[in-house]
Amino acid sequence: MNNGDILIRVGADISAFSRSMRQATSELDRFQQQNKETFQSFTKVGQALTATGLAIGGALGLTVKSAASFDTSMRKAGAIAGATAEEFDLMKAAAIKLGADTSKSAGEVSEAKHTWPVA
Secondary structure: OOHHHHHHHHHHHHHHHHHHHHHHHHHHHHHHHHHHHHHHHHHHHHHHHHHHHHHHHHHHHHHHHHHHHHHHHHHHHHHHHOOOHHHHHHHHHHHHHHHHHOOOOHHHHHHHHHHOOOO
């Protein structure tokens, strides 16, 4: 073997190594871009889910508040009327029906019962 053969062989090995490194770098760049796109998609989904969760939470909060307010108002009306448990249940059912059948809500009907004359 002469010195020229060694240099050519080493040079060839370095060229193959350089090509492999460029290819690996290119594949890593593509992988990184795909991960970036996936992360951005997850971010968008997360933002949408957060907004949806907040909307649902707000709606549930209002529903619970309305139900609690209705119940409190009905209990006051029942106490003012001196209603028994059975009479209270009838009053509550009437308020719910009036709320469904009129432009007033059941809560508004229960509030109005405070002003109804007691027989």
